[in-house]
Amino acid sequence: MQNRQITIAELPTGTLGPEHFTLGETAKPEPKKGEVLLRVILMSIDAANRSWMKGATYRAAVQAGDPMPTYAICEVIDANGTHLSNGDIVAAEATWSEYVTAKARKVQPMPKVATLSHLMSVYGIAGKTAFHGLMSIGNPMAGETVLVSAAAGSVGGYVGQIAKALGCRVVGIAGGPDKCKWVVDELGFDACVDYREAGLSRALAVACPDGADIYFDNVGGKVLESSLNVMNEKGRVICCGAISQYDTENPTGPRNLPGVIVVKRLKMEGFIVMDFAHNDAKCVRAMQHWVGTGQIKVIEDIVDGLENAPKALIGLLNGDNKGKRLVRVAADPT
Amino acid sequence: MQNRQITIAELPTGTLGPEHFTLGETAKPEPKKGEVLLRVILMSIDAANRSWMKGATYRAAVQAGDPMPTYAICEVIDANGTHLSNGDIVAAEATWSEYVTAKARKVQPMPKVATLSHLMSVYGIAGKTAFHGLMSIGNPMAGETVLVSAAAGSVGGYVGQIAKALGCRVVGIAGGPDKCKWVVDELGFDACVDYREAGLSRALAVACPDGADIYFDNVGGKVLESSLNVMNEKGRVICCGAISQYDTENPTGPRNLPGVIVVKRLKMEGFIVMDFAHNDAKCVRAMQHWVGTGQIKVIEDIVDGLENAPKALIGLLNGDNKGKRLVRVAADPT
The missing domain is CATH 3.90.180.10 (Medium-chain alcohol dehydrogenases, catalytic domain)
Known part of the structure; x- marks a missing residue:
């Protein structure tokens, strides 16, 4: 055979x-x-x-x-x-x-x-990556603004839905008007910025009138650079991936770094989902709860x-x- | 008058x-x-x-x-x-x-x-910046390797001396053979790498045979980029300054970021000395102790x-x- x-x-x-x-x-x-x-x-x-x-x-x-x-x-x-x-x-x-x-x-x-x-x-690597990164590194609080790139992606979509369930204002970043509309209409984000449009930094500032307290970064590159500019003091940047950097031989670093990290006292921290395997049961229980209440769509x-x-x-x-x-x-x- | x-x-x-x-x-x-x-x-x-x-x-x-x-x-x-x-x-x-x-x-x-x-x-902004950044963000432990840029500078010199007093292996980065020699001979660092020489990443790998657990960054730019490459998993990068980036209109970001942060689960965090004013008395007491024992030179x-x-x-x-x-x-x- x-x-x-x-x-x-x-x-x-x-x-x-x-x-x-x-x-x-x-x-x-x-x-x-x-x-x-x-x-x-x-x-x-x-x-x-x-x-x-x-x-x-x-x-x-x-x-x-x-x-x-x-x-x-x-x-x-x-x-x-x-x-x-x-x-x-x-x-x-x-x-x-x-x-x-x-x-x-x-x-x-x-x-x-x-x-x-x-x-x-939702109960697998995507949901767990979203949950562990957001909760263990981001430490989100109701009323804070959470910014998420690749918002229509597997992880980003759950990050935003979890943050909404916790009472945060949630702003997505995605590619193209279709996806942005889907992120707001289907996933319930408060706003979604199209990174393919000109003027990303300005669009982020408009979408985050109170700045961003957490940025969940799935992409790196220019989107990371622009996002750092809207972070509030003591903001947390969760480094989950760098999809914009994988498929290129010419990666670019955020040019505002490390200055912006010092001035705003930001924390940037990376993680791999397996680092938090000891919390997986807690994650699945929480996700099941939110799926049950309809706050999280699969x-x-x-x-x-x-x-x-x-x-x-x-x-x-x-x-x-x-x-x-x-x-x-x-x-x-x- | x-x-x-x-x-x-x-x-x-x-x-x-x-x-x-x-x-x-x-x-x-x-x-x-x-x-x-x-x-x-x-x-x-x-x-x-x-x-x-x-x-x-x-x-x-x-x-x-x-x-x-x-x-x-x-x-x-x-x-x-x-x-x-x-x-x-x-x-x-x-x-x-x-x-x-x-x-x-x-x-x-x-x-x-x-x-x-x-x-x-030693009891002022330089000593306090070194102490608060290293202790509150870096959380150093005896036996770990601490890498410090601008090692001959006001802050870097104290960072290295404090880390030595705590039992860490300490590697400096400084500009020129004179300063590097001074950092090792006068301040007691274990090694010091001259960033003006070619092959910085390789020199850092040689000076840090067990990698670096903490990098205290005073300079940003290419030195930061190279330093990230020798960090160990779960390493802490203390963002204190970006002197290489202040006096230029063309700042460059570390091109290995955020990938290296994700893969190595690094934490990068910025601070301003005033953020830790509540710990100033603790800092001065510790610095007085180490000056008294001769472990820290003014x-x-x-x-x-x-x-x-x-x-x-x-x-x-x-x-x-x-x-x-x-x-x-x-x-x-x-």
Whole structure:
């Protein structure tokens, strides 16, 4: 039996394109002792995929010829004598493949939920990243203004919805009038600024008449620079990602830094969602509460078919998603 | 009686030069009700003087025609019926002048010390800035590596000496072999890297074989960028100043930011010494202890004569001082 798999044809030096990937077939892998065979159901598509192709992140760099690593929701189809059972749903470090093997002790059994995609959106890495960054680093307070970039993205959409639930004024930054409208109308942000329009700094000042107390940065670059200018004294800048910087060989730093950090006594702090794994249960409980009250809408953007994974990632880097982007490789088991 | 005073001839648009200042004479000012007349004894020369000429800091911008503001140690020579007495030594917001008036309730009475300059170096703004930034933001621990830029400067020299007293490994960054040698030989740093030499990032990696846990940034720019590359995970970057960025119209941002902040989970935080005034007594007590044990040397660089204040500031921006730079306007009262 065959296993379709997408490998990296060559590492990009500039903008990522379809030519950097190859769809091929290999034999279905055989689990070794202590390993299980998994059917990949849903793959998480993240800006981080692109940064792994640049090396120098919190995980080993990927190389040409490697299958693209991914975080995935999978079904155990051969428990192979381990503590797991066939039919178990698990989260695992997988690759862009139909089938993968994994060490049984490394996979994370998932609770039974009606819709598996929720495990990767509101109760998964997107929701957790939003919750942990905002709560643990931002320390938001009702009445404060929270500014969020990539507001229509998987993380940004939850950051804004959580902040609204906590009583903050929430201003998004997104690309294009469509997304900005969606962020306000669908997600309930108080305002959303289109970073593609001229005069970003001025637009931010208008959208944040009392300044911003928290900026949740998913993008870096010029948007970060402009956002720093509207921060209030003692503001908190949560560094979650730098999507504008991953797909380029010419990154630019915020030119107002470090001066603006000193003068306004800002705190900028980076984090990785796994740093706060000890608080995951608290996060899921809170998110379930807000989903129940209707204060948080689940936002997902699911692309069908393994073969569409490269397109899904390239599109994500161009900002064409609304909400958490996933690729469906197989249907939820019935 | 006349009052010599230095005013700003015109605001600089590029590099600061002597042509931006005018030495003139005005009438000695008359204190109004509630004000006292002060004789300026010692003026603090700080990179901040230059940033005030750019506007947009924690105090109002200075304008052409204004006397240059300064923090100064002064003697009360006309208490004018206020709660102060003639002969009191006070710290005050003054200007580059021989005599100034000030609201009696705004000046800060100073303790009796044998050498007034110590009130502006080890027990003054330089020592306090070093202590509060390092302790309150950096949270240093014995065995950690502390990296400090402008290590031969007023603040950097104390940062390194305090960190050594706490059991840290201390690496300085300074300009030129002379200063680097002085920082190691006189101040007891473990190593000092010359930022004027090529290959700064590599030199920092060699000087910090275990990476850096704390970076106390006095300079910004390329030194900040290179320093971020040697930070350890969960490192703390204390943003105290951006001297490399004040005297230019073309500031550059660290190009590795925010990516490096996310990946290494760094915290960058800015502060102003006044934010920690509630801890000043604690600071002075600690500094007195370390001066007593010989673990901290008092480092001062005093330029004589009000007329030399512009030269003293221009030189400071070019990095020609070792230790806290002061201008002596009058002798200590006997």
